[in-house]
Amino acid sequence: MVRRIRLLLNESAWFVPFLYGAGGILLTVLTQLFSEFFRDLLPNFIYLDLDSAASVLSSTFTSLMTMMTFSFSTILVVLTTYSSQFSPRTVNNFLTNTAAKHTLGLFIMTTIYGISNLFLVRTADEGVVLSSGISVLLVIGSIWAFVKFIQTVSVSIQAERLLSTLHKEALSVISEQKDAIESEEVNLVLSRSVHSFEGTAVRAPRTGYIRLFLREKQGDHETDFESVVAVGDFVAKGDLVGFWKSEEAPDVELFEIGEVRSSMQDPSFAIEKLSEIALRGISPGVNDPNTAIHAIHYIGDILRELCELPDGDFLYSNGKCDWHVKRKTLDTILFESLSPMQTYANQDIFVMGSVFEAIRMARLEAHETLDSTFDGMVDYFEDVINWDHFHSKEQHYLRNKMNRAKKLTA
Incomplete structure (x- = not known):
């Protein structure tokens, strides 16, 4: 509440x-x-x-x-x-x-x-x-x-002020999550790729975006819960959102579902806004690549804060039951926020260079378990970029940015 x-x-x-x-x-x-x-x-x-x-x-x-x-x-x-x-x-x-x-x-x-x-x-x-x-x-x-x-x-x-506002919005959400983990209000556990659907299914009561997980409702409940969706996902009425691990399910509504997304528990939504501003900046109608580059840099800094935590799901426990809540993986966030850039700006070496710069910034203090995710994203861009289209100097510029994104900084 x-x-x-x-x-x-x-x-x-x-x-x-x-x-x-x-x-x-x-x-x-x-x-x-x-x-x-x-x-x-x-x-x-x-x-x-x-x-x-x-x-x-x-x-x-x-x-x-x-x-x-x-x-x-x-x-x-x-x-x-x-x-x-x-x-x-x-x-x-x-x-x-x-x-x-x-x-x-x-x-x-x-x-x-x-x-x-x-x-x-x-x-x-x-x-x-x-x-x-x-x-x-x-x-x-x-x-x-x-x-x-x-x-x-x-x-x-002013575009710079809006980008700064979205940047602060995402950092505040990430800071709250880190504080909750440090105070042991929530734990990070390994993601589960396969679920044993035993118990009572919980289905979405309406169509919309999952805006909040209402963790304060755990109270003194004694029934374990496991979600199959993350905050920020879109669900249709009747979609499976999780299941209670018992035959009798408590009468508790765990997810706030609405027409629009919220960044209160979803820093990826603020990243999505920055990504959309970047895409709008490189569109032919606006043609403002500098704003796009600025937005991508902010995405990199948000990812830097986010990547201090390893991939994993949130686990809330009151000593009597565990509530397991899905969390978006870094691979999903990276792909959804940065891959559209190569689709619309694959001819602009400076925008693509800023994408590699964002990846470099993101892994400055990243958890060691995320190295393979970053390398896979860099390899993806290396494969989809049409290198033959660029001049040798342009290729040198982009490869230099790409190599810096591959290099881990101590």
Whole structure:
């Protein structure tokens, strides 16, 4: 449940604005209740007569609506840019941007506060009201948030910033996994290639991506579980996702399945986003190979962190039962993220050189058991590259990069 709530909050674009809206209602109630209480404590210029207060509230509401209209138009332009130049999978990175959510929330709070007090201002018992002064302060805060929002937008549409954000997103997930392993919350065990399907099968209740494995539900259960899918896999309704090793299966839903993937437990999703940006950069329509090279370098650094762990599956144990959860292998991640580059950029030696550079970076601190995986990936690229198509200098450049990717660094 905790992870589900965290996932909802991380990917929700409405929760923070909703809190601000509730705050606007609460502030309206407090203003109406305690306005007279602060009458002798606050300076007189904050209080206005009824007609002036209504005029100020009306003016601030109108000006705020203008800023909101401009902000929404800017958001639509940015979303179009993200979808067309980067990847549709990166749109959510902007929608869940902290600055954008707080700016929208402050606008909503000020709007709700202004329009509700404009409705209530005529009911004031005294000839002066406090709400107009507070409304002015909220508008000043909204102007500051609007300027901050414009600065955030101008930065967020830069490819380098988006790549850096995805890079940090993946590293944070890998760091959480490493911390869980070090604290012995989870263990890495050898992957099982053959499963003995004995017990009770667990099937997907709906079609979609496996977004989370709900490990906190293990509690005091005494029944072993083994999955046959990993977080990030796509399953159809009725697909086998695992099995309980008993005749009676606990009534527990272990996987969160949704329409879109999440990187909360799946660093390969962030790698996939970077790979898509790289592919978009080398497409004829965009033709931005430098962005592609930059994205591939970030993929290499993420793989460097990921490869400090050996291949294997996650095993959660409470002393009474073991829950075995599949984990994507390095070979799968390497192939899915890097092999498309040779399909679309096999004529660009610098993009292909960056692929070998990413492999070199990935194996800088890699676990020794992964050497054969890296060598197999390098051999794959060596076989599929059409060396006869390149000039001797180009061949020399690529082979030099390839040889560096083969060499293990102590």
